[in-house]
Amino acid sequence: MSTTGKLSHASLEQAAQWYVRLQDQGSTQEQQRWQAWVAQHPEHLAAWQYVERVSQRFAPLLDQPQGASRALRSTRRQTLKTLLVVCGGSTLAWGTWRTTALPRLVGGWSADYATASGETRDTLLADGSHVWLNALSALDVRFDAVQRLLNLRFGEVLIDTAKDAHRPFLVDTEQGRMQALGTRFSVVHDDNHTQLNVFEGRVRVTTLSQQVRIIEAGQQSVFTRDGFQPTASASQAREAWSRGVLLADNLPLGELVAELNRYRPGHLGCDPSVAQLPVMGSFPLMDSDHALHLLQAALPVRVERLMPWWATVRPQ
Structure with a gap:
């Protein structure tokens, strides 16, 4: 099950880059440019929501002082509330997440297992x-x-x-x-x-x-x-995943990365330009960093870490 639904790789990467820029600068001009980007397309709003959800699990990793970080998040949330009204709660991207991913997330809380x-x-x-x-x-x-x-x-x-x-x-x-x-x-x-x-x-x-x-x-x-x-x-x-092993038999790299992403608390994406590279071998599911090291050794790819909790497999 994909955690990002139908969101494009480009939108997710742009949202992550905006997150970094706002954390580093957060000026009024940057805020305005970010607001314009979010309002530009419904998928941008959904991609930003996804980045925010992932980042919340890694709040201790933020570099800014606690007060500044809290103020920045508060400003972004207030702007997002306005954008939700402007863009409309029924836009395709937000509506899809609200009607599919959110009910599943909440539904999991009440499941027996x-x-x-x-x-x-x-x-x-x-x-x-x-x-x-x-x-x-x-x-x-x-x-x-x-x-x-x-x-x-x-x-x-x-x-x-x-x-x-x-x-x-x-x-x-x-x-x-x-x-x-x-x-x-x-x-x-x-x-x-x-x-x-x-x-x-x-x-x-x-x-x-x-x-x-x-x-x-x-x-x-x-x-x-x-x-x-x-x-x-x-x-x-x-069957192999129950033993902590990810088996790949000519598995496209994009599918392997999506599977590894299920075992990381952050986000792991794959550049579309290398997503069809065939992968052979076995990889440790519970040590995704080692699995990524093995991929870099075997394929013409590199792992770029935009943030400690946001990584992307790209062409070498």
């Missing part, structure tokens, strides 16, 4: 089934006398089911329902689709439109509410 950035969770359920919850995920568990039901609100879960002849093991997402048939499998729930990888046994999938398909061991299925994409080979990477 939830993980934050950089966190995974290993749980043994009441029936003996084993589940691993990936970073930035939320899961509900509903067991009763007739069924065992998991609802993956968002994110990813790896499941090793226990046998129970009287209660089927079910997993729901917004796109459909999966029924385990003696199985070890993973489920990734993104905004518009569900990805299922079956490692042992079989899984019966029923989409919301009532299309049915059985996915065998060694297969991967991506489906929406309305149907299925062509079946492919199961991705071992969707």
